[in-house]
Every structure is written in C-alpha cells, then in structure tokens.
Amino acid sequence: MRIAVLGTGMVGTTIGTRLAGLGHDVTMGSRSAGNEAAAEWARSVGGSVAHGTFADAADAGELVFNCTSGAASLDALGAAGAERLAGKVLVDVSNPLDFSGGMPPTLFVFGDDSLGERIQRAFPDARVVKSLHTVNCNVMVDPARVPGSHDVFVAGDDEDAKDQVRELLQAFGWPLASIVDLGDITAARGTEAYVLLWVRLMGTLGTADFNIATVV
C-alpha cells in the first residue's frame, strides 16, 4: 500500500520504518522538500521509501498517518491539502500536548472537544481514525515490547476506515482482541485526556515501555 507519514520526529520515523519493513511504499512528508531528517531517514531505511513536502506525501499516499506534533497538526494537514486528504483514511496519532508551561505538559484542547475532532471538522472529507497515541512510538509498532495483554484504542466516524486501521494495527502486532473500538471520533476526548495519566505513569514506572489493559 502507498502510505504517507506526515512528521519526521520519533513517531513519524518509527512508524515509517515499520511500515516500510512491512512492504509498504512510504513517503514521509515535512514542511520543506529538502528536510534533512526526512532525507536521513529515507537513506537509512532504504527500500521503497521517499520523502517530500506534506503535499507530496499526501499526494503519494492512499492512506495518511498524522505523526506531527499536536500543536502543528492542523497547519501540517492544511499544507498537505484538504483535496489530497479527501476520501483517504487519516490515522491521527497526534496528542494536543501543551509544553508552554514546562513539564509536565497540559493539553491545549480538552473536555468538550479534542484534537481528533478538530482535525475531522477541518478536513470533513478525510476519514479520521484516532489511534496509537496512547502508547510510546516503540510500543505502537511492536506491542510485544510490553509483555502480556494490553490494549490500543480506535475511534472514528467511518467504520470502513476503522477496519483498515485495525488491519494495519494487526500487522504491527496488535491482537484483534486488544484493539478496543471506542466508537466515533468524540472518543478522542477520553483517549487524549488519558495521555496526562500516561505521562505520570511513565515517571512512576521509569519506562515508556508500558501500557494499560482494559479489564472487564
């Protein structure tokens, strides 16, 4: 599959590398066509990968991962272009973290709205699925780093889009039974809020290689 990965940070490079390893054609998008991090990533990964602007990547991808930082996501997706996102599955991995007050971060959208919803509203023809943002990027693409059973969430308004994301998550190593469908995109209010507990748990546990399991 041709997949666009927007964002050249830890999350983007980790997901991009994993997707390339699974045989997908990955185009990494960033603000400028000559982005050094993206070029370095493409050189190191090899295989069928490319890099370019956000628009180049969105053009190339049949499915798009938003791995930009939350504060930059709406601008990055705007640069990618609504028309290039239309009809495509947009996996939103971002978190609305606000580091302006230092550590620990707070969230710049919260409660009766979420970044996932803002993105869906701004790009109504994209099929947004919020997922993976509740774990560290290494766990996202290799859940077995955390032993035992633990969960990842999906939320979005388009059932077929969630099916496609579930397939990718399973390819990453997530058992189908560990993929919890929280319903429509408004569930991002809950999963994005949880990230504040995640930050605290990371400090307590002294590792980012952890997750939560829903126990019923």
Added chain:
Amino acid sequence: MRIAVLGTGMVGTTIGTRLAGLGHDVTMGSRSAGNEAAAEWARSVGGSVAHGTFADAADAGELVFNCTSGAASLDALGAAGAERLAGKVLVDVSNPLDFSGGMPPTLFVFGDDSLGERIQRAFPDARVVKSLHTVNCNVMVDPARVPGSHDVFVAGDDEDAKDQVRELLQAFGWPLASIVDLGDITAARGTEAYVLLWVRLMGTLGTADFNIATVV
C-alpha cells in the same frame, strides 16, 4: 477506627457501608443534620454508624472520606471545617465532573491543576490522598467484582497518610501489588483526566464493573 464519610450519594453510602462492615465506626456527614438519605442509610446499615452535619462527621472521624460530588467538595469541606480536618488523612474520592453541558461530562478543573490539589491547597493541614475515584463505587469496595488483576492509584504529599490509605484499600480487597503510588498530589491531574476515558469505556463496555491494569 472512627471514620467520617462526607456525602450521602452512591459513593458515600457504598463506602460507608463497607467501612461499617469492616468494623469501623462510621459517621456520615451531609449539609443538614436531618438529612433523610443519611438517616435511611444509618437505619439500614445498623451497627456502629451515625450521621450528622459535615462538621459533626469531621469531628467524629479520625480519618475522613470526601465522597461529595466534585462541584460541591470545597464547600462541603469548608462546612466540615479546616480545624476539624487538620492533621487528619483526607481520602479524596471526588471527580471534578462538569455536567452543565449535558452528557458526556467534562471537567471543571484540568491540566495544570486538579481538584485534589485545590482541596490540598484549601486545607493545607489536612493530609489529602487522592484515590479510588478511577473506578465505580462498587468496584472501589469490592475489586473482585472485576476478575483478574487491575489497579487502583494513590497520590498525595504525605507518605504516612498514603500508608494508612493503602491499609484501608487492602481491607477493601485491593492486593498491595495493585495499589500504584503515583507520587504527590499533582498526580491527580492524570487520574482525574483519565475519568473521561473511563466514562467512554463504560459506554463501550456496557458496564461499570471494569477497570484498567497497568502492564509493564
């Protein structure tokens, strides 16, 4: 032990009944001395229980549970009286839920502050421990309702107070290994935020008898 339970709702009556069953002397506090819910509770439970105003209960208790609704907690604790709370362990079970916009609720304090911290600041001589508010009240006092291993959190500035709360939690049925100490009271920012995910999970799972386990 003489324990005050502030609040006559589901949480207060459930915790009060459990504490009485464990042999503690429980005084339930409410806004007015003649509160019908508190009187009915005391009649139905029997044993060494009493009820009265918030101040009466705080006077009677060596340890205090705040089981009032989050929006009412600071007023209720003010009515209990800072001098009656001074030096005592104050287990804060409240959530800062804001139902003013209908369902689902949002939070009236969030991000760089929390209700747990507000209570600790307002009553600096109380030894606030935030705990139990991340599960339904029936699970609080009987964690075996949810099969398998799952966790409860404690957060607070006073180590001895957290030790006392850990003992009570174990009496409720929480294994010591399932009691996760998140550090000082600022951790309430994370656990209170998580409650938005809890609300969503309850809708998805169709039951309040669930919890999360931290998996490392």
